[in-house]
Amino acid sequence: MSTYLPSLAGGLLIGLSAAMLLLLNGRIAGISGLVAGLGRPAGTRWLADAAFLFGLVLGPPAFALLAGHWPEMRIAAALPVLALAGLLVGFGTRLGSGCTSGHGVCGLARLSPRSIAAVLVFLATGMLTVAAARVLA
Structure with missing residues (x-):
């Protein structure tokens, strides 16, 4: 059962972040749309898109801090x-x-x-x- 817990936690965090982006900013958490939005002039929406994407990039380092090792990728x-x-x-x-x-x-x-x-x-x-x-x- 413990092998499923990290996946469950990850799924809950993805759902929570998508729900918060929709409820607080009225934006869909579609990564391709958020990345495309970075091509627009800087503004409030651009900053929110950049912050959300920056949070995604911080996922593996946060995992490494909590787990003591980097996620395995092949x-x-x-x-x-x-x-x-x-x-x-x-x-x-x-x-x-x-x-x-x-x-x-x-x-x-x-x-x-x-x-x-x-x-x-x-x-x-x-x-x-x-x-x-x-x-x-």
């Missing part, structure tokens, strides 16, 4: 593959009017039909990608 893909994947994800978030955090966390919680459709497409695409990768490997 990236098995080559840099060109990662770069291509990042470009495709960026294109997809613009095409889909948001990313998994905006649609999956906030949109589903608000029962948004567009977000429900987007999440179904995310999941189906992920399953097809895994199936194709297993066949090709």
Whole structure:
């Protein structure tokens, strides 16, 4: 059971931060939208977007302080593959009017039909990608 506690705590913190951003600022915690907002002239909204994103960046160091070690990460893909994947994800978030955090966390919680459709497409695409990768490997 103790292996699930960090995931549960992380999920609760994500939900709490998304709810607070929506309730206090009227903004959806979609990371792609927040990052895009950093391209606007500095102002109150820009500062709130930057503060939220800065809080995300502080997650791993906070984990390291509390747990005594850095989170374990393993990236098995080559840099060109990662770069291509990042470009495709960026294109997809613009095409889909948001990313998994905006649609999956906030949109589903608000029962948004567009977000429900987007999440179904995310999941189906992920399953097809895994199936194709297993066949090709």
